[in-house]
Each structure stands twice: as C-alpha cells, then as structure tokens.
Ligand SMILES: Nc1nc2c(ncn2[C@@H]2O[C@H](COP(=O)(O)OP(=O)(O)OP(=O)(O)O)[C@@H](O)[C@H]2O)c(=O)[nH]1
C-alpha cells in the first residue's frame with residue numbers, strides 16, 4: 347500500500363473545503379492509498395509554479411522525509427508545469443484529484459465499453475502532460491495506481507502514439523455506441539418508457555433499483571451490484587418493472603457523479619450518460635443523510651445541464667430515510683422520501699412514477715380510414731396499440747395516446 351500526504355489549498359471563497367478534503371481521503375481509500383497527513387494552505391489563488399506557495403513546498407518536503415511518504419496527492423487538478431516543478435522539488439510522485447478519479451474508474455471498469463471509455467479519458471488527460479524525454483517520475487501519472495487501463499506499457503509513449511491511441515479508442519467506441527443506440531431505438535419503437543436513475547456517487551442508486559425490482563410483478567430480473575464505496579457502478583444496467591396495474595417501464599442505473607468530475611471522463615462517458623438524456627423520466631437520488639447533500643444536488647444538476655438533459659421531468663428521491671428524518675426542501679419538487687434499504691416510501695414513489703408516465707395517456711378506440719394507412723403506421727410506431735381489426739369502414743384500433751396525439755387525431759376517436 348502506498349502512503350500519501352494530502353495537500354489542500356483553502357481558497358477564500360470555498361465554503362465546503364473540509365468536505366472536499368474528506369472526499370479526497372475517500373478517493374484515496376478507494377485507490378488503496380494510506381493517508382499519513384493532510385497539509386493545508388490558505389491562499390487567494392494557486393501559484394502558477396507550484397500550486398502552493400514556496401514556503402509550503404519546503405514544509406511539505408520536510409513532512410515527506412519525516413513520515414516516509416511515497417507520494418503527494420493534491421486536492422485539485424494540477425497543470426503539467428506544476429506537476430513537473432513539484433516532482434523536481436520534492437523528488438517524489440505527485441498526483442492530483444483527477445488522477446485518483448481516473449484510477450478508480452480504471453479499477454472498476456469491467457465491460458469493454460467502460461474500459462475503452464476510461465482508457466480514452468486517461469489518454470486525453472496524459473496528452474498535454476507527456477513531454478519528449480520526460481523523467482520517469484511521470485510514470486504514476488501515466489499508469490495510475492497500479493490499475494489496469496493504459497498501464498506500464500505507456501511509459502514509452504510519445505504524444506504521437508497517444509494521439510493514435512485516442513483515435514483508435516474513438517473508433518472502437520463508436521462501434522459499441524451504435525449497438526447501444528439500436529437497442530434504444532428499438533425501445534422507443536416498442537413505446538417503452540425508460541426511467542433513468544441518476545445522482546451523486548454512493549447515494550443509493552443501485553440499491554434503489556434493486557428494491558424497485560421487488561415491486562415488480564414479474565421479477566425474474568437480476569439484481570445489480572451495490573456497495574458502500576465511491577463509484578461502485580460504472581456500467582449501465584437496465585431492468586424491466588411491471589407494476590400491479592400492468593403498467594410497465596424500464597429502469598436504468600448508471601455511473602454516479604462527484605464534484606470536480608474530470609471533464610475528460612464526462613466526455614468519454616457521454617455514450618453511457620446518453621441513456622439519461624433519452625429517458626422519459628429521471629429519478630434524482632439524493633443521500634439525505636449526508637450533511638453535504640445540497641452541494642451534491644447542485645453538482646448533479648450541473649452535470650445534467652451539461653448533458654442537455656434538463657428538459658426531462660425529474661423526481662427528487664430523498665434516500666436513506668431510515669438513517670435520519672427526511673429534510674424539508676421546498677425547492678426540490680416533486681420530491682419523495684424513501685429508504686432503498688427498508689422500502690419505506692416506495693409505494694409513494696411508484697405511484698408518482700406511474701402518474702407521470704401514464705396519467706397523461708388516453709385509452710381510446712379509433713377508426714382509421716384505409717386511405718389513412720400512414721396514420722395507422724405512425725401510431726403503431728409511437729404508441730401502444732392493444733388490438734387491431736380490419737372492418738368495412740376502416741382499421742379499428744384500441745390504443746393509448748398521449749395528449750399530443752390525442753389532440754392531433756381527435757377526429758378518428760369514437
Ligand atoms: N441506511 C441506508 N443505506 C443505504 C440506503 N440506500 C443505499 N444505502 C447504502 O449506501 C451505499 C451505497 O449504495 P449504492 O446503491 O451502491 O449507491 P450508488 O448510488 O449506486 O453508488 P455508485 O454506484 O458508487 O455511484 C451502500 O452501502 C448501501 O447499502 C438507504 O436507504 N439507507
């Protein structure tokens with residue numbers, strides 16, 4: 347196990363500094379790094395050369411020797427110059443928050459798609475940091491903390507090779523993405539509603555999906571992996587839920603978010619996150635037992651905005667109700683309090699989901715004249731048709747229309 351000293355820069359306008367440092371420690375733990383000590387400096391802004399001030403660099407140097415540390419972890423993304431200068435001055439491996447997060451992703455990635463996405467993000471991160479003839483202390487930045495991913499073989503890579511690698515990864519991913527897209531389009535055609543679960547990492551998204559399966563009348567579905575750790579889930583899992591009233595929807599669990607999520611990762615995981623964008627409804631799961639949950643909500647909302655998913659209806663799910671009474675938050679609406687462990691609040695949550703998905707639907711009987719066959723094909727594509735009969739006066743159907751289609755084809759409804 348590697349032993350690290352954490353370094354945090356407490357900028358004047360950061361209100362949640364202690365929380366961010368605690369989160370950095372959890373990220374280290376997820377990478378099996380032991381934290382020996384935390385060194386903090388209060389400043390107005392980072393210095394260009396070392397991120398921290400020159401006096402702090404000296405203090406850090408002494409601490410490294412005293413505590414026999416193997417590496418130093420900084421609380422925010424360092425510029426290539428800062429890393430270079432720090433490594434030179436300290437004679438030790440220097441990494442930042444971004445490297446830690448990339449590393450956790452590399453350790454957790456299991457599917458081909460997730461592995462390619464992580465590798466892509468790592469290569470993009472490395473690209474500006476690879477200097478011709480760079481000294482070997484850069485190796486950690488390249489190979490992470492002994493995880494899979496690009497790994498040791500990258501030591502000899504130069505910029506050109508990295509660029510080739512990036513374009514190869516893009517090509518490989520494109521192929522996988524098109525498969526996923528085809529599946530999604532099929533779902534759309536089948537007129538299946540999709541509910542996407544989203545939220546901060548460790549908020550209970552996977553636990554919520556598993557609990558939801560218990561409320562499905564056809565529950566032959568496989569449970570997903572849930573665990574008390576950052577980024578337990580990296581791949582998307584989709585399961586079908588059929589409610590007692592036979593209303594059916596698909597529910598999707600996917601990767602969680604964290605503050606300062608490296609933008610290369612968001613880019614690389616766009617295809618995974620597209621699932622959220624294409625959903626009929628979003629469940630935003632909030633760990634209301636976490637004292638910083640409001641901050642976490644803001645982080646998630648910002649990512650959703652970045653994904654252009656802000657026009658999709660959202661239900662705010664205040665989770666972990668069994669640990670603490672649910673907080674009163676009037677600005678989050680509609681909102682349900684639940685416990686994904688005990689199932690408390692689930693009947694309300696399910697009712698709300700059902701209402702949003704199905705309430706705006708009108709069950710109707712229609713007669714579509716034969717010469718309007720195109721309307722029939724269109725409806726078959728867009729809505730659920732329960733029965734079809736070809737009679738003298740046209741095609742008789744029993745269908746479920748949303749408001750829009752209901753108004754559009756009013757004249758054919760009987
Ligand atoms: N007490 C309590 N614990 C919960 C609840 N929901 C989830 N947990 C716990 O919180 C931890 C994280 O749960 P997950 O479902 O893996 O969280 P996630 O949001 O999927 O996390 P990532 O996949 O890592 O982003 C686990 O230890 C769960 O048992 C809840 O309602 N009450």
Ligand SMILES: [Mg+2]
Pocket residue numbers: 551552553571572578579600
């Ligand atoms: Mg999960």
